Amino acid sequence: MLLVSLQADQHHKILAGILYLHSYLTRPTMQDNLNDFYKENKRLVADYFETRLQLLKLTSVRSLSRTLSMLILITLISFMVLFFLLFLVIAFSWFMADLLGSAAMGFLCGGGIFLIILLLGIAFRKALFLNPLIRLFIRTATQEEEDEFY
DSSP states (O other): OHHHHHHHHHHHHHHHHHHHHHHHHHSOOHHHHHHHHHHHHHHHHHHHHHHHHHHHHHHHHHHHHHHHHHHHHHHHHHHHHHHHHHHHHHHHHHHHHHHHTOHHHHHHHHHHHHHHHHHHHHHTHIIIIIHHHHHHHHHHHTOOGGGGOO
16 A cells, blocks of 8 residues: 555656646747737837827927917017007107198107117017017916816
8 A cells, every 4th residue: 555655646746747847848938928918018009109199299289379379469469569659659740740840850750759669679679579479488388288277
């Protein structure tokens, strides 16, 4: 009986060794594991990059539309201010024409006012126009989402 018990125990050890050897020889290699990983996650990575691309497009469209709308608003306000100044200078020119007794001299004074405004605008263009517009466009382009909801 002891002999049968030893032989059964040896058979179990031999069978366990054979099963271990079989599992060792048929186990996937690291290359197979990496290939399986890439195959499984390829679609996830593609979806991620597609989503990031869509987000980039939407962010660019939002930024561009804000910037263009701000540019249109600034253009409209500039024209309104220009017309206001034009009518103000015309009124000043007629006032000066009455004081000086000559329409030509009155409108020459009005032209002088426009020349002074032009020279001041050129002299202080960075402080009055360029720097504030650049800051405004940057602030408009980088404005957060939460500001959009009223």
